[in-house]
Amino acid sequence: MGQVRASIDIANAYDVHALAEGRRPPAEVRRIHLDRVLFDTGANELCLPADIVAQLGLPLRQRVVVQTAGGITEMALHDGAEFTVAGRTRVFSCIALPEGSPPLVGVIPMESLGIELDLQHEALRLLPDEGPDTYITAL
Numbered sequence: 001m002g003q004v005r006a007s008i009d010i011a012n013a014y015d016v017h018a019l020a021e022g023r024r025p026p027a028e029v030r031r032i033h034l035d036r037v038l039f040d041t042g043a044n045e046l047c048l049p050a051d052i053v054a055q056l057g058l059p060l061r062q063r064v065v066v067q068t069a070g071g072i073t074e075m076a077l078h079d080g081a082e083f084t085v086a087g088r089t090r091v092f093s094c095i096a097l098p099e100g101s102p103p104l105v106g107v108i109p110m111e112s113l114g115i116e117l118d119l120q121h122e123a124l125r126l127l128p129d130e131g132p133d134t135y136i137t138a139l
Helices: 013-020 049-058 108-112
Strands: 004-012 031-039 047-051 060-068 071-085 088-098 116-119 122-126
Touching: 004 013, 004 049, 004 122, 013 060, 013 071, 013 122, 047 049, 049 088, 049 116, 049 122, 088 108, 108 116
Parallel strands: 047 088
Antiparallel strands: 004 031, 004 071, 060 071, 071 088, 116 122
C-alpha cells in the first residue's frame, strides 16, 4: 500500500482575519509552507509539531487525551490553523505533536475539504465542490 504526501500551507487564522479587517499588514501574517506532509487515514486531526504551532502563534484551546501508535498520552489542542491544500482552505484545530515530529493530516480535514487518497498513484483526489456531485452536504 502506498503513502500520499503533499505540500500544504498553514497560517494563523486570527492573523488572516486581522489582515482582512486592515488591522495587520501582510508581512505580519504568520504562515508556513510544508512539503511532503503525510495524509494519514489512521489519524483524525491535523497534527503539527509543537515548534511549528509556536511559530504560528496558535492559541491553546485545551489539553486532550490522544491515542497514538505509542499508546495513550495527553497533548495540546490549538485553535486557528488556516489549512490550505490543492487550492482548498479551511480553518481547523490542530494537535501539537512533540517537536521534531513529522506533521500529518487526518481524515477530518480531508473530508472537510473533499479530498480522497489515491493510494495506487500516491496522489490526492479532489472531489467535486460544485454541481450535482458536490461533496458538500447540509443534511
